[in-house]
Amino acid sequence: MPATTELERMLRGAALRVTRPRVAVLAAVHDHPHADTHSIIGLVREDLGEVSQQAVYDVLSALTGAGLVRRIDPPGSVARYESRVGDNHHHVVCRSCGAIADVDCALGTAPCLTASDDHGFAIDEAEVVYRGLCAECSAARSS
Numbered sequence: 721m722p723a724t725t726e727l728e729r730m731l732r733g734a735a736l737r738v739t740r741p742r743v744a745v746l747a748a749v750h751d752h753p754h755a756d757t758h759s760i761i762g763l764v765r766e767d768l769g770e771v772s773q774q775a776v777y778d779v780l781s782a783l784t785g786a787g788l789v790r791r792i793d794p795p796g797s798v799a800r801y802e803s804r805v806g807d808n809h810h811h812v813v814c815r816s817c818g819a820i821a822d823v824d825c826a827l828g829t830a831p832c833l834t835a836s837d838d839h840g841f842a843i844d845e846a847e848v849v850y851r852g853l854c855a856e857c858s859a860a861r862s863s
């Protein structure tokens with residue numbers, strides 16, 4: 721996890737005022753990639769004590785809007801957040817426990833998938849959700 725000074729530098733770099741909730745949320749997302757809002761609220765409360773859900777929602781939306789955090793919405797799952805932004809990577813989702821891991825782009829730059837028909841859109845992003853069973857769930861099934 722980046723040091724607090726590094727997190728503060730990132731906030732200032734994105735023209736966001738440095739506040740304790742913002743630093744705590746950014747730290748939680750860096751430390752727990754693909755965490756959902758509920759877990760992030762828990763982590764921030766461990767760090768700062770009582771913080772309202774709405775405050776955490778507001779911070780997540782500010783950080784996402786500023787491009788410091790990426791929001792992903794896997795179909796059938798609640799929104800997740802991660803600090804790995806700007807590289808258009810994909811995700812593999814476990815069908816059983818919901819675990820999520822990163823999958824690098826096939827070609828490195830966004831979008832790494834060429835649409836067979838772009839319908840005239842200027843496409844700049846493509847996201848694939850791979851589904852299956854994670855290693856732990858596969859092991860549990862076969863034992």
Ligand SMILES: [Zn+2]
Nearest residue numbers: 814817854857
């Ligand atoms: Zn699993």
Ligand SMILES: [Zn+2]
Nearest residue numbers: 802804821822
């Ligand atoms: Zn990711």
